[in-house]
Amino acid sequence: MSIDLANQKDYLDQLFKVYPLSPDSIRNIDPNIWERIVESYNKEDNTxxxxALLSLKLFPIKDGYVPFLRKDPSAILRNPQTVNRICGRVRELGLEKLFERCAEPKETNRQMGPLFRRWVNSGVLGVFPVSEDIFDSNNENAILNGSDSALLNYAIRKLGYKRDKGVDIIARFNGKYIIGEAKFISDEGGHQNAQFNDAISTIGTNAKNGVIKIGIMDGVLYIKPRKGEGTSKYRKITEKDIPVMSALVLREFLYSL
Incomplete structure (x- = not known):
């Protein structure tokens, strides 16, 4: 069903309701931190x-030594040449470009998890998420509310889930418990392959008998191949009966259980 939806209908237009990406929304920079950056920049005080730059969530340049300095700030004073080298690259940008780099929006793949959760919380699946106390108080259709860590903790404690990640939704429909991991697979290769494999691992994770594990995935994995056998993702979800589906058919799946 998900493959047909992705290839025959206005799939991307519908999917935008689940993942309304905002690539142009810049990061907010604390004015006090930016003032420190400008002052030290103008005074040529690299330390x-x-x-000041390490106070920001996004460092303006890619440099393999920056994570070390983040984790051990005391290394800044011990390694003046490294600091000067990095700051030299920063100064090449100029203040205007430096601000743009510091304010660049999050990568779209980092927005996906919160967007999926917001979509679920809107009640689009027919029920609104509830607290653990309410969720456990009866056997009615329900979705568990909570942070990533809270959902994972519940899955481990109550559902016998044997993995330390991969829980984006916990639901109970028609008396059956469901654990799902949501992924947006935007392309082939690299990080996107890891995202796909992560969801497949969730599906294969052991849990109590009767607990259904699903991969709620959207993106290029549903594109039918024009030549040859298609991508490894497409082959994997079509060769075997793997419970992978688009978020757009999740409601229908839940009520069909």
């Missing part, structure tokens, strides 16, 4: 400059 103060790098300390």
């Amino acid at each position: 103060a400059l790098i300390n």
Whole structure:
């Protein structure tokens, strides 16, 4: 059903309701931190400059030594040449470009988890998420509310889930418990392959008898091949009866149980 939907209908237009990406929304920069950056930049104080830049969530340049300095700020004073080298690259940008780099929006793949959760919380699946106390108080159709860690904790404690990640939704429909991991597979290769394999691992994770594990995946994995056998993702979800589906058919799946 998901493959047909992705290839025959306005799949992407519908999917935008689940994942309304906002690639142009810049990050907010604390004015006080930016003031420190400008001051240290103008005073040519590299130690103060790098300390101020490390206060931001996004460092303006890619450099393999920056994560070390984040984790061990004391290394800044011990390694002045490294600090000067990094700050030299920063100064090449100029203040205007530096601000743009610091304010760049999050990568779209990092927005997906919260967007899926927001979609679920809107009640689009027919029920609104409830607290653990209410969820456990009866056997009615329900979705469990909670943070990533809270859902994972519940899956391990109550549903016998044997993995330390991969829980984006816990639901109970028609007396059956469902654990699902949501992924948006935007392309082939690299990180996207890892995302796909992550969801497949969730499906294969042991849990109590009767607990249904599903991969709620959207994106390029549903594109039918024009030549040859298609992508490995397409082959994997079509060769075997793997419970993978688009978020757009999740409601229908839940009520069919």
